[in-house]
Amino acid sequence: MTLRNINLTICICGIALLLASCGKDQTGQLVGSDNRPKWKGTINPYGMVYVPSGYLTIGQSDQDIFSSYTQRQKTVSMTGFYMDETEITNNEYRQFVDWVRDYTAHDILGDYTVDEDDPDGEEVIDWDLEIDYTDPALEELFYSRDMSLSGRKEFNNDMLEYTYDWIDWKKAARSRSGVNRSDVIEKRTVGVAPDIFVWIRDFSYSYNEPMTRQYFESPAFDDYPVVGVTWSQAKAFCHWRTRIWNNEIAADEALIEDFRLPTEFEWEYAARGGRDIAPYGWGGYYVRNSKGCLLANFKPGRGNYAEDGGQHTVAVGSYFPNDFGLYDMSGNVAEWTETAYSSNAYAYIHDLNPDLKYDAKEDDPDVYKMKVVRGGSWKDIYYFLQTSTRDREFQDSTKSYIGFRCAMTFLGRSIKDF
Numbered sequence: 001m002t003l004r005n006i007n008l009t010i011c012i013c014g015i016a017l018l019l020a021s022c023g024k025d026q027t028g029q030l031v032g033s034d035n036r037p038k039w040k041g042t043i044n045p046y047g048m049v050y051v052p053s054g055y056l057t058i059g060q061s062d063q064d065i066f067s068s069y070t071q072r073q074k075t076v077s078m079t080g081f082y083m084d085e086t087e088i089t090n091n092e093y094r095q096f097v098d099w100v101r102d103y104t105a106h107d108i109l110g111d112y113t114v115d116e117d118d119p120d121g122e123e124v125i126d127w128d129l130e131i132d133y134t135d136p137a138l139e140e141l142f143y144s145r146d147m148s149l150s151g152r153k154e155f156n157n158d159m160l161e162y163t164y165d166w167i168d169w170k171k172a173a174r175s176r177s178g179v180n181r182s183d184v185i186e187k188r189t190v191g192v193a194p195d196i197f198v199w200i201r202d203f204s205y206s207y208n209e210p211m212t213r214q215y216f217e218s219p220a221f222d223d224y225p226v227v228g229v230t231w232s233q234a235k236a237f238c239h240w241r242t243r244i245w246n247n248e249i250a251a252d253e254a255l256i257e258d259f260r261l262p263t264e265f266e267w268e269y270a271a272r273g274g275r276d277i278a279p280y281g282w283g284g285y286y287v288r289n290s291k292g293c294l295l296a297n298f299k300p301g302r303g304n305y306a307e308d309g310g311q312h313t314v315a316v317g318s319y320f321p322n323d324f325g326l327y328d329m330s331g332n333v334a335e336w337t338e339t340a341y342s343s344n345a346y347a348y349i350h351d352l353n354p355d356l357k358y359d360a361k362e363d364d365p366d367v368y369k370m371k372v373v374r375g376g377s378w379k380d381i382y383y384f385l386q387t388s389t390r391d392r393e394f395q396d397s398t399k400s401y402i403g404f405r406c407a408m409t410f411l412g413r414s415i416k417d418f
């Protein structure tokens with residue numbers, strides 16, 4: 001055998017040994033665990049914008065006209081996150097309602113198949129099967145004849161429910177002797193249909209029946225922000241959104257971080273658009289621009305609702321975005337946040353990703369059920385549009401002026417790293 005052939009043989013053997021050792025720790029070196037899920041570095045959730053890591057001065061940026069002392073200034077740092085560029089619309093929320101309706105119909109019809117990716121062969125809904133809503137077995141999904149109007153066959157969305165679960169991480173962290181995972185998994189079942197009666201309940205001696213009938217149903221309002229949803233319904237929507245995303249990724253890809261409601265301080269940081277201390281997200285001290293045009297949808301003056309272009313809510317994105325590319329952070333509808341309300345929270349929250357969580361139970365006192373609401377709405381005076389103004393509402397209440405948007409923590413130091 002020639003020297004050249006010997007060298008070639010050695011090279012081939014070396015390559016073979018190298019390939020054989022791929023994915024296995026046979027070198028004695030610290031090379032990290034193999035068979036890890038793929039991670040693309042960044043994701044691009046549809047309809048969301050990236051808010052970079054940074055800091056802000058939370059608290060009052062203008063006179064505390066109510067002398068509430070609930071917004072004392074404090075500097076905090078925030079980890080980057082994604083946030084919906086607009087509030088969740090009626091049509092986006094309808095996708096959730098329709099999914100729950102179809103899931104319920106499949107369940108009633110017994111449309112199950114074996115999950116090929118599950119080693120235990122768990123049965124799951126077979127979404128490829130068509131649903132025949134004229135099937136008598138699905139009659140319970142419609143209003144009964146004595147509840148129908150003019151003989152129309154209408155879906156009864158009030159019977160649609162969704163169960164979501166989560167881990168109580170703080171409860172788990174408090175355990176010093178180990179924790180049984182089942183003891184820290186919480187579950188909640190909620191109805192998913194928006195409360196259409198908020199357009200009657202929130203007003204006295206006012207004709208709003210057309211909004212009650214049409215606001216969630218008519219395509220005329222598809223791009224308007226959804227209202228009449230509780231804090232728990234907003235949480236259920238976020239859980240469902242995470243679920244349908246993870247169901248579509250490949251088996252060898254890593255699961256995403258959950259969609260969720262933004263914390264109070266993420267919301268304030270995003271609303272300021274990088275303009276620290278400024279009272280409004282557009283940076284100025286006034287709610288009109290140099291031409292006298294109003295910059296948000298709210299209640300101007302003593303009640304000329306139409307002056308800003310809308311009698312009530314308007315289609316999302318109708319006003320200019322802030323410097324982060326986020327629309328309607330002031331006005332249109334106020335927004336639920338993840339954070340529990342405490343009047344003196346600023347005195348004791350941490351200065352790194354601050355948040356205050358409390359999952360109120362049914363039998364808790366009402367004061368424990370308050371969640372922070374931010375942004376002001378179409379029916380509020382301009383004070384509530386300020387990025388620093390805090391408001392609150394009971395988590396189980398529904399209003400014609402409260403909606404929400406989703407957030408998702410960015411995994412990494414900066415999007416520029418990828």
